[in-house]
Amino acid sequence: MNRYPLWKNIFIGLVLFFGLIYTLPNFYGEVPAVQVSSGKATLKLDASLNGTIEQALNDAQIEHTGLFIDANSIRVRVPSTDVQLRAKDAIEKRLNPDPHDPSYVVALNLLSASPNWLTAIHALPMYLGLDLRGGVHFLLQVDMPGAITKRLDATAADLRTLLRDKNVRHAGITRDGNNVVLRFRDAEQRETARKAIAGSTADLQLTDRDDGSDDLKLVATLSQAAQKNIRDFAIKQNITTLHNRINELGVAEPVIQQQGLDRIVVQLPGVQDVAKAKDILGRTATLEVRLVDDTPGALEGALAGSVPLGTELYNERGGSPILVKNQVVLTGDRLTDAQPGFDGQTHEPAVHLTLDAAGSRIFRDVTRENVGKRMAILLIEKGKGEVVTAPVIRTEIGGGRVQISGRMTTQEASDVALLLRAGSLAAPMEIIEERTIGPSLGAENIAKGFHSTLWGFVAIAIFMSVYYMLFGLVSVIALAANLLLLVALLSLLQATLTLPGIAAMALTLGMAIDANVLINERIREELRNGVSPQAAIHAGYERAFDTILDSNITTLIAGIALLVFGSGPVRGFAVVHCLGILTSMFSAILISRMLVNFIYGRRRKVESLSIGQIWKPGN
């Protein structure tokens, strides 16, 4: 009765085998590496870049020990930190010929030193949190009321233009809190206005308000759907903008994530210069629309060195130079949205821009006067401009809806839309939480966490082996297997390991031994009652199971509550705690039973169990 069927043994063996494989990378430590990622939203990494990097390293006679490509970056592993710096220079020189306008971010990073075959099966070391590796953590709050107010101000201006175009007389349009209030002298005008507004936009809800004053009022509020759109748009655009900016910092593995409805988490491992990081996060970029100077010969002249008066020479995205007039037609403030899509007639990929009322008017006038000419859209950041695109104006464009199309793939269209939106922040942001951990503290935290776990484990191992003899040893092996599986699971899931996470690991081990104590005590009790050794093992495991299940589930309930409501350090604790409860059930019950089965299950006759002294009250 104390034998597992073969499949069960094989299953446990396989679990342990995979556990070992996925734990392995944690033992290899880290080696220096150079990481290349795209510095521009429109630039994608592809396999051809691999060759370029390899070539650059070969030319500089730098050896590398592996080149890895994933979705967002290419990493080159190098033997030492000296080589790392040289390799970074060589790659930087090759990929970014113009150091003032880098296309790629080349950063120093650390890579696991584990063999390539482990990396190939996605066996990676545990992902260490900022408190263990050092770095900066920011929590940014997006000012949603601000974004809504901004939109309402724009709406008020739009409504003014709309009513003027429709010849509706009003007595003033103002923003009042979260409403736009339109005043009218008589009910007839109000009714006309209501129809005109309802016909032009679905975002506004209109209600009459007559509060005894001379004017009749029409109150426009943003519909729930429109408000939600504004919020979603604001947070997405802010995240995109942050991505672009952080790329410049050359951080190897930045984390930029939405948290809740209106917050963004930014984590920059390894960054110590908080001031610079903050500066970059808070900076603004602008978008400009200008006309292109296509006078024959002017561009050639400018390239030769004599830039015509009133124009500037820029590089168009893709590289070709372009001569742009100094006069700014429109700025990004007038742009309310940019979305990728398709041309209504030709079904070519296109980018749809939406301008606000004032922008639409200017745009209509400018396009009317410049049909057939080219118009450049520039993104200006840190005082440097780049022409994103320079389409030809085909007809007069009114109504504020602008379409850029022609010679674009779907991918390019969505990239341009992204870039146009990414220029500036949709809503202001405020840092509401900041955590900086110096690199020395991070290393110290790892050491402290490691030592706590190690010594705690050793103490338990000694005690268990002395108190329960062979069964104690089995429990210790099961506990070690628990640790192995837990580390493997954390590595596999790439869950962030923090100092509270290490504490949870230690605590989970301390608590996991409970299951084995329960089993061992039960077996002793059965023996005390005079049951035969084999039957005692069987009954001990059987009876203890219910108790183990119940007690683990109650602990798991606490762990899940922490996971749901916890943030930051608490969450790090909860993840490890919950996973640890699961692995401890597996190892304490199945693995220890398998070992006991191997030891006692095969024997015909078992005289006694090595489970320490059994004291009977009768003696």
Added chain:
Amino acid sequence: MEFFRIKKDIPFMRHALVFNIISLITFVLAVFFLATRGLHLSVEFTGGTLVEVTYTQAPELEPIRTALAANGYPDAMVQNFGSARDVLIRLPNRGDLDSAKVSERTMATLQSVGGTPELRRVEFVGPQVGKELASDGAMALLLVIFGIVVYLAMRFEWRFAVSAIIANLHDVVIILGFFAFFQWEFSLPVLAAVLAVLGYSVNESVVVFDRVRETFKKKRNMTTPEVLDHAITSTISRTVITHGSTQMMVLAMLLFGGETLHYFAMALTIGILFGIYSSVLVASPLVMWLGVSREQFIKPKKEKEEAVV
């Protein structure tokens, strides 16, 4: 080796009233200290800025205080942290200052005082975050209580569920009482420890209750207090050994874990010690007062039907 050589069931329940009175007194004391002294909440809950720096040589704290006060932070708390070379500075949030810039200004001030301050850690928490963390903590606590009561009521009986949760909440309040009395810093990891303790000591009660249920089913001639005594006595060895093992781990954290894990491990230590006491000597008498009896276990099927209605 066998630590526990118990000949007869120990008559715990005969002294049930005494245990309950002891619990009540500690509980009232804990509540009293919580009410009068309050918890020393960390920056995470109160909002504010915390800057930890380390020097190569132990610095004088007074010049740092004066310099910070001169630079607009008269309410800065400056103290040593761990060793004489490590300095911890706490600054409360104030509406009129750009709070995000506080850490840089503090570092600049420290550099002007002299020595070679090396930045170890900065924590800045805005006022809105702190409030949320406190309410999230309360929500987590409620969820744990609710989840455990529902689970135990399903697996056992509502009497067990209620007594287990009362016994263990009593632990939580006592841990908080300790933190209030000694004015130890109550931070997020401590909160995590408190909730983990809650799950952990319920676990303890479950083991005893499991035995109670089993004994009720097996032995027909025992009275309820006898059953409880028997259940506690036969699990006491496991109780002490398990908690001893867990405490060894926690002790390792207390000794090697450094400042960051210190109060976390402290909360666990108190939780484990009181966990043993409360789950055995508080939960069991409560079950008895609540009127647990054999009939509730003999016809489990009927019980279940009633529970559904």
